Every structure is written in C-alpha cells, then in structure tokens.
Amino acid sequence: MRKIASGGLRPTSDFLYWSERDAIREEVFARDLPFCVWCQNELGDHRSNSYYSADHVIPRSEGGWYHPDNLALSCQPCNRERGNRSILQYMVFRAQRSYIARPPG
Numbered sequence: 001m002r003k004i005a006s007g008g009l010r011p012t013s014d015f016l017y018w019s020e021r022d023a024i025r026e027e028v029f030a031r032d033l034p035f036c037v038w039c040q041n042e043l044g045d046h047r048s049n050s051y052y053s054a055d056h057v058i059p060r061s062e063g064g065w066y067h068p069d070n071l072a073l074s075c076q077p078c079n080r081e082r083g084n085r086s087i088l089q090y091m092v093f094r095a096q097r098s099y100i101a102r103p104p105g
C-alpha cells in the first residue's frame, strides 16, 4: 500500500483506491472493535456495515478525510443520530440527553 499522509484532513489533490479504503477500514476495526466509541455498546466482532461504520471525526462536509486518524468505530444508531454534527456538538447533545433523563440528585 502506498504511504498515505497522516492526519485527518484530506490533501486536496489526493484520492483513495478501493483497496486502500478497505485497508484503512480494517485498521480502524482492528483498533476499535468490539466497542462503539459513543455508547460503548459491545456488538461483537461483526465486520459488517449493518452493525458498525467508520465514523468521520471531522465530517466529510468539513474536509475530514478517510484516514484512521479521522475515523472511529461507531454503531449504526449512534452514527445515524450524530449525522453531520461535529464531535463537540454530538458530545453536548449526548450529555444534555442524559442530564434530562437522570438529573443529578
């Protein structure tokens, strides 16, 4: 595999072959399985799009690249729920939701 620049941001002139995308995805799975980074649910060793996806930390719409540094394993419900929120927006959303569900005291 050719060397890919590190970091989450995509060099404007670069592109990925499908074999490279597969290798990157496999690296993320090997690092993060079996837990979703958001809900910490353990879903087992399902290397299938219907269970997990490689979630962009910096969204694609903001130039986030398909690179292990910018990808985190996420279950489908969390991935869908996050949508295009930034990582900070989604952390705040989750914190507010759990506060509403279980206020302190």
Ligand SMILES: [Zn+2]
Pocket (backbone or CB within 6 Å): 036, 037, 038, 039, 040, 041, 074, 075, 076, 077, 078, 079
């Ligand atoms: Zn999850």
